[in-house]
Amino acid sequence: xxxxxxxxxxxxxxxxxxxxxxxxxxxxxxxxxxxxxxxxxxxxxxxxxxxxxxxxxxxxxxxxxxxxxxxxxxxxxxxxxxxxxxxxxxxxxxxxxxxxxxxxxxxxxxxxxxxxxxxxxxxxxxxxxxxxxxxxxxxxxxxxxxxxxxxxxxxxxxxxxxxxxxxxxxxxxxxxxxxxxxxxxxxxxxxxxxxxxxxxxxxxxxxxxxxxxxxxxxxxxxxxxxxxxxxxxxxxxxxxxxxxxxxxxxxxxxxxxxxxxxxxxxxxxxxxxxxxxxxxxxxxxxxxxxxxxxxxxxxxxxxxxxxxxxxxxxxxxxxxxxxxxxxxxxxxxxxxxxxxxxxxxxxxxxxxxxxxxxxxxxxxxxxxxxxxxxxxxxxxxxxxxxxxxxxxxxxxxxxxxxxx
Numbered sequence: 001x002x003x004x005x006x007x008x009x010x011x012x013x014x015x016x017x018x019x020x021x022x023x024x025x026x027x028x029x030x031x032x033x034x035x036x037x038x039x040x041x042x043x044x045x046x047x048x049x050x051x052x053x054x055x056x057x058x059x060x061x062x063x064x065x066x067x068x069x070x071x072x073x074x075x076x077x078x079x080x081x082x083x084x085x086x087x088x089x090x091x092x093x094x095x096x097x098x099x100x101x102x103x104x105x106x107x108x109x110x111x112x113x114x115x116x117x118x119x120x121x122x123x124x125x126x127x128x129x130x131x132x133x134x135x136x137x138x139x140x141x142x143x144x145x146x147x148x149x150x151x152x153x154x155x156x157x158x159x160x161x162x163x164x165x166x167x168x169x170x171x172x173x174x175x176x177x178x179x180x181x182x183x184x185x186x187x188x189x190x191x192x193x194x195x196x197x198x199x200x201x202x203x204x205x206x207x208x209x210x211x212x213x214x215x216x217x218x219x220x221x222x223x224x225x226x227x228x229x230x231x232x233x234x235x236x237x238x239x240x241x242x243x244x245x246x247x248x249x250x251x252x253x254x255x256x257x258x259x260x261x262x263x264x265x266x267x268x269x270x271x272x273x274x275x276x277x278x279x280x281x282x283x284x285x286x287x288x289x290x291x292x293x294x295x296x297x298x299x300x301x302x303x304x305x306x307x308x309x310x311x312x313x314x315x316x317x318x319x320x321x322x323x324x325x326x327x328x329x330x331x332x333x334x335x336x337x338x339x340x341x342x343x344x345x346x347x348x349x350x351x352x353x354x355x356x357x358x359x360x361x362x363x364x365x366x367x368x369x370x371x372x373x374x375x376x377x378x379x380x381x382x383x384x385x386x387x388x389x390x391x392x393x394x395x396x397x398x399x400x401x402x403x404x
Contacts, residue, residue, distance in 0.1 A: 020054035021395045022100050023047070024078070026092075026124070027107035029060040031071050033218065033252050033285050035314050036107050036137055042189055042288075044076070046388030057101065059092055061112055065252050084114040086123065093127035103395050104130050108154060109137040110147060111253075117146045125157035131398050133391075135162040135186075139171055141309045151176050159398045162391075164188050165336040168311050184394055188312055189387035190321030191292060195376050201297035211242045211362060213300040216291060216315045218251040221262045224304035224329065229269050230351035232278050235358050242362075244302075247282040247294055291315075295322050300358060303328040306348060310334075321383065323376030325368055327357050342374045 025044055028037040044056035058077040062070050070080055079095050081088035096104060106121070114120040125132065134154055140147055155161055155178050162184050163169060169185065172178040202208050217223055225246055235242050249255075250263055263281070270279045286294070295301070301319035303326065310331040317337065319326050326343040328334035338345060344361070346353035361368045380386075 019396060021051055021392065021399065022054045022102045023051075023105050023395060024057045024059055024096060024099065024101040024103075025105045025107065026059040027061065028063070028112055029058050029071075029073060029077060031073070032060075032063065032066070033249075034063075035218070036109055036112065038288075039137075039188070039314060040107055042191075042384055043388065043391065046189065046384035047392055049385070050388055050392050057099075059096065059104075063112075063253075065256060082114075083112070084120075086114065086120055089114075089120050089124040090127060093124050097127075097129045101130055102399055104128060104132045105391070105395075106132060106134040106154075106158070107137065108134050110150070117144070117150055119146065119150055122150065122153050122157075125154065128157075132158045133160045133162065133394060133398060134158040136168070137312055139163070139168050139176075139311055141171060141175065143175065148176055152178065155179075155182055158182065159401070160184050160394055162186050162394070164312055165333055167332055167336060184390075186390045186394070187382040187387055188314060188317040189384040190317050190379055190382045191288070192383045192385065193292060193296065193318075193322040195323045195372075198297055198299065201293050205293055205297045207243065207297050209241060211239050212245060212298050213242070213302055213358065214245040214247060214294060214298040215302050215304075216247040216286065216294060216318075218254075218285070219246070219248050219263060220251045220254045222306050224306045224349065225266055226269055227304045227349055227351045228302050228354055229266060229275065229279055230273070231354035231358065232275050233273055234352070234355035235362075236275075236278055238359055239362055242278060244279045245282060245294065245298075246279065247286065247291075249283050249285050291318070292322075295319060295324065298322075298324055300324070300361060301326045302354065303331075303334060304346075304354065305329055305331050305334070307331055308348070317382060320375045321379035323372045323379060325361055325371045326375065327354060327361075337378065338375075340374065340378075341371065342378050343371060 025040055027040040028034045030037050030041045048055050060073055060077045060080040062080055062082045079092060081092050110118040112118060161182050164187055169183055173180060215225060232244055250260055270276060295318055301324045303313055303316045308331050311333050313333050316326060316334060320337055326338055327346060328338055329348045330345045344357045346357055
């Protein structure tokens with residue numbers, strides 16, 4: 001009898017140590033060129049390291065730009081729907097309900113789903129019978145009536161809702177009238193990048209001897225890159241080896257609607273100021289490995305975005321996580337992560353402020369090193385392993401509540 005009790009205790013202990021969560025993630029997904037697709041890939045990779053006996057599965061949402069209606073997805077994509085196919089959302093719910101998944105992790109952004117303001121996602125949520133954890137990637141400060149309804153309905157059908165910064169919680173409470181008990185704050189994840197050591201990466205990215213400022217994005221007009229370009233003439237007067245890298249191709253949706261109009265505008269600005277030797281365009285979508293190489297070669301990272309209400313920036317997160325000095329306009333996310341001397345905030349649409357901030361950083365080594373240290377220290381809280389653990393704990397909490 002005693003041996004049986006000991007055996008049962010050992011078994012129970014091992015089960016507790018190796019809890020599994022069978023989760024399916026509804027999102028855009030690689031190889032689609034989309035920030036949320038990359039986010040979901042990075043998150044699921046990190047969760048899989050904690051949860052190797054129940055690997056993440058993906059319910060992928062195809063957009064109208066998908067070649068031949070879909071992408072060449074990796075093995076973890078078990079089901080796919082077309083963004084504007086309403087019937088597909090019902091069928092996707094049926095698939096999830098009949099699967100072994102215990103929880104759905106929904107990545108929400110209004111433009112990701114079909115219908116007005118992406119309202120088709122509500123049809124999926126109404127029908128799905130599994131627990132739901134939703135991550136909000138966009139939460140407008142002044143939503144239209146339909147957007148407000150959609151967010152409120154998402155809360156209704158979700159067991160928990162993740163936001164990335166504290167100010168969004170206050171917005172949800174005051175603007176959307178959402179109860180606080182379902183909200184969890186989990187940072188945007190970042191790769192675990194070693195601190196310092198730019199010279200090796202400057203060599204492999206052909207930037208040896210340069211002082212490098214970079215911006216890495218899918219390019220669109222709301223990025224405000226023209227203001228960073230206009231700051232370069234003043235910077236190179238004192239630092240002639242300075243180069244500004246604009247890395248990334250034009251956002252696919254922008255390219256379809258407007259072509260390369262914005263990129264051509266930026267290129268014209270470079271020519272107008274005779275900056276061809278100091279502003280370089282790398283017009284391609286980077287792999288994670290290449291992105292990290294360029295980031296580690298960077299001395300200053302810049303996000304001169306124009307939308308004050310932007311609540312996430314994956315590349316700014318990456319820069320902070322790598323311990324880079326970041327200069328940014330005071331959009332919501334930047335203000336949160338660069339606070340407490342972790343970076344430099346400059347006014348919107350102010351090239352002079354960008355040039356002055358850059359020159360100060362490059363002239364004052366102790367100031368620069370202090371910003372780098374504080375950024376890297378904060379970035380330790382944002383590594384994908386830490387973020388994945390927070391999601392995994394949240395999944396377990398939701399499932400535990402269901403059983404109790």
